[in-house]
Amino acid sequence: MxxxxxxxxxxxxxxxxxxxxxxxxxxxxxxxxxxxxxxxxxxxxxxxxxxxxxxxxxxxxxxxxxxxxxxxxxxxxxxxxxxxxxxxxxxxxxxxxxxxxxxxxxxxxxxxxxxxxxxxxxxxxxxxxxxxxxxxxxxxxxxxxxxxxxxxxxxxxxxxxTTNRMYGVYHLMNQIIVADPGYEKGNYVHNPTDAMEKSAYLSYLWSLSPANYEECFQTRREFTDGVEDRKKDSLDWDANDIIWRNKALLGHxxxxxxxxxxxxxxxxxxxxxxxxxxxxxxxxxxxxxxxxxxxxxxxxxxxxxxxxxxxxxxxxxxxxxxxx
Structure with missing residues (x-):
């Protein structure tokens, strides 16, 4: 262990x-x-x-x-x-x-x-x-x-x-978080949950292979359930931690x-x-x-x-x- x-x-x-x-x-x-x-x-x-x-x-x-x-x-x-x-x-x-x-x-x-x-x-x-x-x-x-x-x-x-596409995705993720009213310029009392969930959704949309999205989800409901599962991962994320980490990534x-x-x-x-x-x-x-x-x-x-x-x-x- x-x-x-x-x-x-x-x-x-x-x-x-x-x-x-x-x-x-x-x-x-x-x-x-x-x-x-x-x-x-x-x-x-x-x-x-x-x-x-x-x-x-x-x-x-x-x-x-x-x-x-x-x-x-x-x-x-x-x-x-x-x-x-x-x-x-x-x-x-x-x-x-x-x-x-x-x-x-x-x-x-x-x-x-x-x-x-x-x-x-x-x-x-x-x-x-x-x-x-x-x-x-x-x-x-x-x-x-x-x-x-x-x-x-x-x-x-x-x-x-980082490719241009990778740069764009993680830069957009930071913009989503900063633009959320709950972010409060990083001085939030409660983590901006909506922004975290949107960030998780964004990352989910290109983390899998193109075939996975079509072949592993037989219905639209199965796909949206998969999205919701990914959103749950963001419950453990902190907005400032994500922004700082993404900025390090963007400079690579x-x-x-x-x-x-x-x-x-x-x-x-x-x-x-x-x-x-x-x-x-x-x-x-x-x-x-x-x-x-x-x-x-x-x-x-x-x-x-x-x-x-x-x-x-x-x-x-x-x-x-x-x-x-």
Whole structure:
């Protein structure tokens, strides 16, 4: 069972120059820890969750991360932190700072976890880092900011940039929230539920494959029931947390810098992913990263297939890890 733990970073400085005196970071561990003669952990593996997850999101990958799996917890000490800006770690809602919480970037998210690993857990090097969706944005920045810190990368349903369509969807989501009368410039007493539900609805409309919307819902009622189920997810969201997170996402564009990454990387991609488009997001990234391998597959789940169909990638991950 995953048990959350916490580490506090003193005087964490953001890329903007702003500072938080006590930055709380949540994380969990699983697997067998191996150390060298000096007590250094030698088999750490980091998993970074997607846009709406936390430390427990690693459970969604239990078909590839666990005892005897592709990422074998008998061999790897798996650390799954909650991202900066997500509840559990310091965020606008959990810190009490609300709109005064510094606007963070993907680089800030990476540097916070770097300080967690090095300062909090005493880790000097990790075997590998895997990230799903927005977690993959962080993995790529890890490779650029700390290229000697890891042996390999696994990029799951992610890209080096936000496409115009992705930018438009998440920018519109922020506009929906800010325009809601209940948002009150971020100083709301009660979370603006209507705006949260509309945001969830918006994200739902492109998270699945086109086929899923037509083949998995036999009637209009079944489809609208699916929408209502997705809206229920937003009950746990905080408006300021969403806005701050989306702004970090919207600033993600590594451009030509992606070609500087020489660390062995496995790219996992879904042919029907509408969020991370195969032709405009995945192929250009693969082409720019000389030391990358690409494994792509079909999933009626679209972007959600990154977790729901992750079992399809197990053999590819096993082969890749064995070569490192």
């Amino acid at each position: 995953l048990e959350p733990r916490y580490h506090v970073i003193k005087d964490f400085q953001f890329e903007s120059g702003e500072m938080i005196q006590d930055m709380k970071l949540e994380y969990a561990t699983q697997g067998i820890k191996k150390v060298d003669g000096e007590g250094n952990i030698t088999n750490a593996f980091i998993y970074l969750h997607g846009w709406s997850g936390d430390f427990s999101s690693v459970r969604n990958l239990e078909s590839v991360i666990g005892p005897g799996k592709a990422i074998d917890t008998n061999q790897f000490y798996v650390i799954s932190p909650t991202a900066l800006g997500a509840p559990g770690s310091s965020s606008p809602s959990t810190s009490g700072l609300r709109t005064k919480f510094p606007q963070y970037t993907i680089k800030d998210m990476v540097r916070a976890h770097y300080q967690l690993l090095t300062g909090g857990l005493g880790i000097k090097h990790v075997r590998g880092i895997m990230g799903t969706s927005m977690g993959g944005f962080q993995v790529l920045n890890w490779a650029l900011q700390y290229p000697d810190f890891m042996d390999f990368l696994i990029l799951n349903g992610t890209s080096h940039r 564009d590594l451009g030509k810098r992606i070609s500087k990454i020489s660390i062995p990387a496995l790219i996992l991609a879904i042919n029907q992913d509408q969020i991370v488009d195969f032709n405009y997001s995945v192929l250009p990234m693969h082409g720019a990263m000389d030391n990358s391998q690409l494994f792509h597959y079909d999933s009626i789940w679209g972007h959600y297939g990154c977790t729901k169909d992750i079992a399809k990638t197990e053999v590819a991950i096993k082969k890749f890890v064995k070569l490192i």
